[in-house]
Amino acid sequence: MEIRLAKKAGFCFGVKRAVDLAFESKQIEGTYTFGPIIHNDRVIAELKEQGVNPIDTLEGQDLKRLIIRSHGVAPTVYELAKKQDIDIVDATCPYVKKIHKLVQEHSQKGYAILIIGDCDHPEIQGISGWATAGCFIVKDKMACEMQNLPKKERTYLVVAQTTYKKEVVQEVVDYLKEQGYHFKFINTICNATKERQDEAAQMAQEVDAMLIIGSNFSSNTHKLYEVCQIYCKKSYCIAEASELDKSLLEGCERIGITAGASTPHSVIEEVIAKLKQLND
Template identity: 45%
Template structure:
């Protein structure tokens, strides 16, 4: 049995920075909150809750709670949220990924220059909601599928600025950009998919092409892990999406010769190591 572990598996820079920030603030022994789950990994969020960290999903949830510090999640928040939190008397620690903050600034700039803004991504994802809030709502569209790209229509005479959710599938981003380009708009394309995402997806695809079974580890709500699963599934039909080793059915991969393992950007190293160890020991 040959087991190939992706070198890029696990925490990216932005996730590690956000998670480390919360664990460091726990030591301050003050009321501590995160605005939304700090990252999309249930195991990490559960561990933080055991240590007293409270997740709030709306500013109104802070009303009546002991004043303390609110840490902004890695995905960022919508414009004006931080000011509302501070107005209630809470301190803010912004753990938004720097690459996400960069997109906020780009969207604000090009929207201010009277451009249409296209955000390629998942409209329901908190990162995308945050990005969208920095532009003129009437001239902003979120596109996540080929069908949405084909239906996109912007008034001529204005430039169209295209950005992406940081964890979007790179090949799919290129495909949707090409569809919009064919409409003849004056387009500015800003590939804001982070380098770590591109590297992770490229490596996962390469491993999936050469193995008999592929294991993708990550939280169920993790956008980047879902994209990894889709990419791997296209290359290897025996691809399995798990959150922890408890979800791994070894019987499904026991008969194969080569197994690949990758993990989303929100997956802690200890979970990856435990899965790898069990696969090697059992198979």
């Protein structure tokens, strides 16, 4: 069996930065993360062992330090933390921070904001909070059509979730052009996301099966799976080595592996070790 590992698999810059900041803050009692620091159960469990637990509200909590998750939060969280004299460690991904600034500045200039992404994803919930007026969220072209966005006297700033599929974003942008909307599009998909998806697409065409390692809650992991499925029907999403099923890989000589941006390298190594063990 030949095992191929994608060069871009595992922690991206923003996730690594957030995890490092979280572990550096562990020695201070009363430290919490606002929501899971990243979408990975192992990392969250390790932080809990160090006394750093996730919370989803600042109300009724005895906090001394709050770590903002990599996905970012709305400005109301910062305001409430400041009011309660809570020390803030901002682990928001710098690329997400850039979107916050764009949305805030353009809102103040009178732009309506259109965000392409998953409305239930914490990154999108955070971004939308920086819009001071008129914010719309669409997940794809069909949702955009159904939204029936107002045209009159409206100019939109269009941004995207950093981990979204570039093809879906382009379809929405093309639709807006066709329908005659006035808008300014700034491509906010992270370069690392694009490179990861492109690499996965290429690898999926060259192997018999693809393993995509990552959390069930990870948006970018799901997007990788969708990309791989186009080119390799034997594409499987797993969170860890224990989920590997030998029967699914029967007759497969070349196995490709990629991983979401929140997947620790240790988990990737365990999957590779398990693959080799199954092949013995």
